Amino acid sequence: MSLQNVTIDDFDSVVAWSSKGDWSTPNPESNPSWFSEPDVTEWHQATYHKTSVVGTTVSLNFTGPSLYIFGASGPSYGSYSIQIDSSDPTTYSAYASSNVTGRFPLYSSSELAYGPHTVVLENLGAVAGEEGSDLLVDLFVVGTEVGADGATMMNTTLQETDPSITYEGTWENNTNPLFNGGGTTYTNTDSSFSFQFEGSAVWIFGDQVNDHGLFTVTINGSSPETYDNGSGCGGAFGKTCEKLGTLAFFKGSLGEGTHTVEVVNLPGVNNSYIDIDQIIYTTPSIYADRSSSNSSSSDSTTAPSSSSLSPSASAAAASASVLPSSGGLSLAALGPLAWGVMGLLWVGRGMRL
Known part of the structure; x- marks a missing residue:
């Protein structure tokens, strides 16, 4: 591999x-x-x-x-x-x-x-x-x-406005030329987005701020995994200590076929936010032999x-x-x-x- x-x-x-x-x-x-x-x-x-x-x-x-x-x-x-x-x-x-x-x-x-x-x-x-x-x-x-071994890799970028991303609930767009691709999509409600791709690895990028909080990621119907995009600084809830371009989610070692990813914001009592900036996935010319994955x-x-x-x-x-x-x-x-x-x-x- x-x-x-x-x-x-x-x-x-x-x-x-x-x-x-x-x-x-x-x-x-x-x-x-x-x-x-x-x-x-x-x-x-x-x-x-x-x-x-x-x-x-x-x-x-x-x-x-x-x-x-x-x-x-x-x-x-x-x-x-x-x-x-x-x-x-x-x-x-x-x-x-x-x-x-x-x-x-x-x-x-x-x-x-x-x-x-x-x-x-x-x-x-x-x-x-x-x-x-x-x-x-x-x-x-x-x-x-x-x-x-020997495969070539193609990376595909989806901006947050890509029509292949399906949004459920209430989302807003922040247009600003300083963002990657010119903007982000964000929510502080119990809302979700999902997308499908064919590839062996996927990255989701957003940011970390003290007014952000928990969210879950489900891939291919698996049990939801919970992550925290509150600022790494810790501290009181508020728009402070922001770090842009952070990795919200990554998954590799995926097999050949179509994969479905769903991300759900968990706003809690503070109505915490999640921002989505871009998604990148990697598609190999030849997938690894799953039977030899212990290599x-x-x-x-x-x-x-x-x-x-x-x-x-x-x-x-x-x-x-x-x-x-x-x-x-x-x-x-x-x-x-x-x-x-x-x-x-x-x-x-x-x-x-």
Whole structure:
């Protein structure tokens, strides 16, 4: 099979924090130009989550044989555990006697069994020696199946106004040239939208704001999965701490055929919002053989780039491509892996007015 490596930012809705109030993060509105100025900070898309609360966790569900987690290392950082599925947690340390420049690999594996997994990262604080109590999480990279070996990939973009998207309930349009494609569609009611596509992977993009909340995604009639597109900053309900271009939903390793996706907003007592900006799906020329899906091959499926991630690399490696893609990434401790990109097409952005 061919794998595509997908980069997931700490602010994306597919990442679940046990308590957002346990973590501090930069306000994304302080660096709104991350999409056009990737060197504005050393952190992916100018955000991270940092905590000193012992016992707080972050988790991610993914399907594939590889997982990489990046954060920070230095004298203020301590121990943390990684648990994959029902295995026993393994303890690691992010402590170093001096600050390590750039992203630090908190975890790496390309040898997981191919299939659905849940990873839980827990802060353990100061466990030994001179360790500090902090933990910083910047991004995740997961490998997912997109097609057979040697297959070519075609990415199709649906703007929120595409007639193939069916809206139910009350939706409004926000027209602004700063949005991707010139606008978004949003609601704060118990409304839904659905669409069909033929492909092996799908991305749905929107934004995260403190006046946004929970929503569910159902694919091919499966049980609904619940996500939270409230701002990664946490805090009181309100139009604050907005991050544009976030990944609301991703699903890979889909088989050949027509897939149906339904997204339902759960407004709750606050009448929280959801914004839809664009949908992208990947269609391979040859689908993977489902009977061989236990393979741990990690072939790159898209045009590689010359960017690499090293201890001093900037965020440029994670924001330069215009489609979900992989490029060259090297880290001495990890060996080569493809660098996925999901902050797509943000030539200029805006906010719901």
